[in-house]
Amino acid sequence: MNDIIKASEEIKKVIQGKDEIIKNVMMAILSGGHILLEDVPGVGKTTLALAFSRVLGLEYKRLQFTPDVMPSDVTGFSMYNKKTDSFDFVPGAAVCNLLLADEINRTSPKTQSALLEVMEEGKITVDGVTRQVPKPFTVIATQNPFGSSGTQRLPQSQMDRFLVRLSMGYPDRESEILILKGKGISSIDSVNGVLSSDTLSRMQSDCANIFVKDVLYGFITDIANATRQSELFDMGISPRGSIAILKLAKANAFIDDRDHIVPEDIIDVIKYAAPHRTELSDKARAMKYTEEDALSEIMKDMKIPKIK
Numbered sequence: 680m681n682d683i684i685k686a687s688e689e690i691k692k693v694i695q696g697k698d699e700i701i702k703n704v705m706m707a708i709l710s711g712g713h714i715l716l717e718d719v720p721g722v723g724k725t726t727l728a729l730a731f732s733r734v735l736g737l738e739y740k741r742l743q744f745t746p747d748v749m750p751s752d753v754t755g756f757s758m759y760n761k762k763t764d765s766f767d768f769v770p771g772a773a774v775c776n777l778l779l780a781d782e783i784n785r786t787s788p789k790t791q792s793a794l795l796e797v798m799e800e801g802k803i804t805v806d807g808v809t810r811q812v813p814k815p816f817t818v819i820a821t822q823n824p825f826g827s828s829g830t831q832r833l834p835q836s837q838m839d840r841f842l843v844r845l846s847m848g849y850p851d852r853e854s855e856i857l858i859l860k861g862k863g864i865s866s867i868d869s870v871n872g873v874l875s876s877d878t879l880s881r882m883q884s885d886c887a888n889i890f891v892k893d894v895l896y897g898f899i900t901d902i903a904n905a906t907r908q909s910e911l912f913d914m915g916i917s918p919r920g921s922i923a924i925l926k927l928a929k930a931n932a933f934i935d936d937r938d939h940i941v942p943e944d945i946i947d948v949i950k951y952a953a954p955h956r957t958e959l960s961d962k963a964r965a966m967k968y969t970e971e972d973a974l975s976e977i978m979k980d981m982k983i984p985k986i987k
Contacts, residue, residue, distance in 0.1 A: 683882075683934055686734045686873040692865040693730050694723055696854035700847050703951055704731060704819070706930035708879070709886045712842025712923065713798050713818040715783075715955065720823070722847045728779040728819045729867055736875040737776035738813065744786035750793035754803040768805060773797045776813050776876055780820040784833055794818070795837050815880050835914070835958065842923050844955035882933075889929040890939040894984045898945060899924050902981060906957060911973040914958035923952045942983045949974060 683705065690701050704727065707714045716724050725741065732739030742752065755771035772778055773794070780794055797803055798818050802811045820841070822833065838844070850858065874882075899921050906915030916924075928944035935944075954970035963973050 689734045690730045707843045709930040710926040715841040715844045716821045724821045732777045733870045739777045740772045740775040741779040742772040743781045748786045753793045783820040784822045838955045843951040886933045911963040913960045920956040927952045
């Protein structure tokens, strides 16, 4: 567990004032999930992804999504080789451990779908040949706020493929002053490796094996059912969403060096794992609620189980 703490401290060399974001990205990676960062440009998303790749010993690639990016840029393609009179596979951006998919909502739905398919299946198929992407494999996708020039909203079914939706936001006043002064912020080259990809894979396996009492399975199910029945939502948390909450709760327990989850793990992670999987009702919108607000209202009425 000291390795997780060391890894986080290394990332803080280049990302200041965002301890909660660093922890949530770490939890998502330990859960084997993918991360959606919804943010304006210039708040450090690329630096965050690069720092994680260095610290965790992951092969890193970045793909800037624009309207002319093709699915083959993600998956790869076959190129004819005159010398061998055969076709050679040219890997796409997804053939790596950590892919930064920058501004995913600026590209075509067809290219978005190609990326989401790799995320879901962990493999790519080119010209009828299926290849596994390296393990571990994580996508950190960034998305500009909807309404920005040239953007198109991700379908709800695609949003649901991301384990968490996070927002780095602007730095606080003190952190931004330090950034302007160039103090306390190190170069990305100063970030040292702490883990290897093999070690991370073992940690992911340990995380998946965190013990869960039956009453906590029921707690997650009750929360999901409450969102489906609430007048604040037109669409509640799906079974896939319930699985995401469970995975993230296990990662929270793992980082806290526990071999079991407690109700607080579920309560702590639900605001990151669930909002992007729901659809607000007209009533909730009229009340100026966000998805997080509506979930908070539901959680107020939930009976928290007691663990002995």
